[in-house]
Amino acid sequence: MSKRIGARATIWLVSAVTIFVAAWAIERTDRSEARPADWKVHYAADGGFPRRCELLGHDPLTIAKPPERIVVADAAIADMLSKLVDANRIAAVCDQAFSWSQLAVDAGDWVKRPRFKSFVAEAVLVHEPDLVVCCTFNTPETTGILRRAGLPLLCLHEPRNLDDVRKMIRLLAAVTGSEGRADAVLADIDARVLALARQPGQTPKTALFYSNHGAGGFAAAGDTLCDTAMQLAGLRNVARGSGHVRLAMEELLTLDPEVLVIGIAAGAATSGTEHFLQSQAALSELRALRDRHIVRLHPALYMSGSQSIVAAAEEIARQVKRSGNR
Amino acid sequence: MKSRAPFAVSVAALAATLAVLSVLLLCYGPTTTYTLGDAIRGALALVGATDPLEATPQRILELRVWRTLTAAGVGASLALAGALLQGLFRNGLAAPSLVGVTGGAGLGATLAIVVLGGYGPTLLLAGNSTWMPYLLTASAFCGALVACFAVLTIATRDGTVSVPSLLLAGVALNTCVAGALATLQALTFDHHEVSRAIVAWTFGTLEDRERYHAVMVSIGLLVACSAIPFVATELDLFEGGEDDAASVGVATGRTKLLVLGAAAITTACAVSVAGQIAFVGLVVPHLVRLVAGRSHVRLLWLSCLTGAVFLLATDLGQLLILGDRRLPPGVLMSLIGGPFFLALLYSRRRKVVAW
Incomplete structure (x- = not known):
């Protein structure tokens, strides 16, 4: 009997320790620890190529000459590269970029470039690229195969604020030899940010970037580009914590933001979140709903996580101003 | 002798189909098509029998070779494990997932993703993503074996494995594993990179x-195939019940351990390389039984071959229909296997009531 009890206790102990270790590992994940673009580039003596790129936590990457056959596997990177290199230097681009980045609005010559739907090794290898740019979303199986095939592969973390975006643009410019264009893009970002900051001053309205389709809500808290966009637009984010956090209706009522920012599909007048919130009697007194202070954003403005977040901020500021004047 | 000819014919037909499907999967892919000559040359170059193709076509062909071999192996493994377990449980609804192996592998892989990292930017092994695929596979394998060991331990009393207890322990363990998986998924809900990796693995994958x-x-x-000669006849004798089998001299304990061990190891290996692919172990032995009858010598070998053919055929089918929008194999098999399972239950509803 005691042997059986001992076995049961061992099973429970092992299970509890396993779950504890998992929970500990999750909790110790400090989102502010690893920045998306902690990097260093060593230039050739004349400032040209070859260039050696050292990215935190990754093997160094040597770029022998300006890449002419770039495969882009991420919407944000496609957004940034679209401002840095001509479309004819792109060997292939992921299909998602044409839905979730500014390419959805204005693809220019990029629309003519070959596309791939899934980031699998075969879909990349067939284009014989001289540079592959992907993100940490992509599976290590695929990136491992590409690395072992000898392809120069740049794997970037997602940006979480405007400073990350600036760093990523500089890094991409360094590996593609597009510093001049990067300077222009960054100058444009700075000018637009300055213009947003110069808007007539008033007490910042409280706001929340929220989504809820009936299966639990999510809000963009600190250390997200949505938070950055709201701050640039002169709003104060009321979501606590960092990252995209769960936010129940009870908390929504408690926070009671003056402005709700929601995502909306291209061409649609309203969204599932808006429908859901308006159908809830408990939320009828929510200030943002009652006063109709709802900002609707096209996903291309905020989903990819690129310089387009400045355009998102401008759009938020424009809609807030319009609803205030109503 | 009369019955051997159809078996040999069945094996030959399945082997030929397997060869044709394999070659077709080497020729056709989501990005480009190779001639039969190039496909065979590229595959033979892997073993040094011919000169390789140019660098990129050779790399692409190698990827297709490994994908095809893995898919065939996974299909064969799951089908063989299903046939073994259905024979042991004397129940046509038994499948590898029943003894907790599939769930255990899933939990092992999820723990590897969550605890060891590799997908997330700041987890324990950040920066060592090169090792992550190997760790994921090893962890899934360990999870499968631990789950199988736990079920076996619970179902064993005085050195005898109780089949009903095994069944119940498997169901209970699957519930525990599902709860643990749901907990881990809930804990990682906000970390979308990790969350996405878990979901992707749960769907099963044959990519890359x-x-x-x-x-x-x-x-x-x-390993599982090497057990077939030692258990096939014994499983035939199990059909009349464990006591009857014992009365004609079958070492029932040894048979049960061999069957469970073979099914667990082959399922663990399959699930650890391809994720969770349901229903192959359920559907294939039933299809084979329609043709091969109930003799386990035939059933086990033919299930093995048919499983490989089944997974390759569905892979090729959806490649031709969906191109590079192929569904994960776990999803596809659920779409095929779910209705099959319901039809099976419906056709056997009288027997089910009698259990």
Whole structure:
């Protein structure tokens, strides 16, 4: 009997320790620890190529000459590269970029470039690229195969604020030899940010970037580009914590933001979140709903996580101003 | 002798189909098509029998070779495991997932993703993503074996494995594993990179398989196949019940351990390289039984071959229909296997009531 009890206790102990270790590992994940673009580039003596790129936590990457056959596997990177290199230097681009980045609005010559739907090794290898740019979303199986095939592969973390975006643009410019264009893009970002900051001053309205389709809500808290966009637009984010956090209706009522920012599909007048919130009697007194202070954003403005977040901020500021004047 | 001819014909037909499907999967892919000559030359170059193709076509062909071998191995393993377990449980609804092996592998892989990291930017092994695929596979394999060991321990009393207890322990363990998986998913909900990796693995995958995937699944399959001569006749005798089998001299304990061990190892290897692919172990033995009857010598070998053919055929089918929008194999098999399972239950509803 005691042997059986001992076995049961061992099973429970092992299970509890396993779950504890998992929970500990999750909790110790400090989102502010690893920045998306902690990097260093060593230039050739004349400032040209070859260039050696050292990215935190990754093997160094040597770029022998300006890449002419770039495969882009991420919407944000496609957004940034679209401002840095001509479309004819792109060997292939992921299909998602044409839905979730500014390419959805204005693809220019990029629309003519070959596309791939899934980031699998075969879909990349067939284009014989001289540079592959992907993100940490992509599976290590695929990136491992590409690395072992000898392809120069740049794997970037997602940006979480405007400073990350600036760093990523500089890094991409360094590996593609597009510093001049990067300077222009960054100058444009700075000018637009300055213009947003110069808007007539008033007490910042409280706001929340929220989504809820009936299966639990999510809000963009600190250390997200949505938070950055709201701050640039002169709003104060009321979501606590960092990252995209769960936010129940009870908390929504408690926070009671003056402005709700929601995502909306291209061409649609309203969204599932808006429908859901308006159908809830408990939320009828929510200030943002009652006063109709709802900002609707096209996903291309905020989903990819690129310089387009400045355009998102401008759009938020424009809609807030319009609803205030109503 | 009369019955051997159809068996030999069935094996030959399945082997031929397997060869044709394999070659077609080497020729056709989501990006480009190779001629039959190039496909065979590229595959033979892997063993040094011919000169390789140009660098990129050769790399692409190698990827297709490993994917095809892995898919065939996974299909064969799951089908063989299903046939073994259905024979042991004397129940046509038994499948590898029933003894907790599939769930255990899933939990092992999820723990590897969550605890060891590799997908997330700041987890324990950040920066060592090169090792992550191997760790994921190893962790899934360990999870499968631990789950099987736990079920076996619970179902064993005085050195005898109780089949009903095994069944119940498997169901209970699957519930525990599902709860643990749900907990981990809930805890990682806000970390979308990790969350996405878990979901992707749960769906099963045959994309970007490499040599070690094919080798691992082959080892599991070889182990299980080597058990067939020792258990096939015994499983035939199990049909009349465990006591009847024992009365004619079958070492029931040894048979149960061999069957469970073979099914667990081959399933663990399959699930650890391809994720969770449901229903192959359920559907294939039933299809084979329609043709081969209930003799386990035939059933086990033919299930093995049919499983490989089944997974390759569905892979090729959706490649031709959906192109590079192929569904994960776990999803596809659920779409096929779910209705099949319901039809099976419906056709056997009288027997089910009698259980």
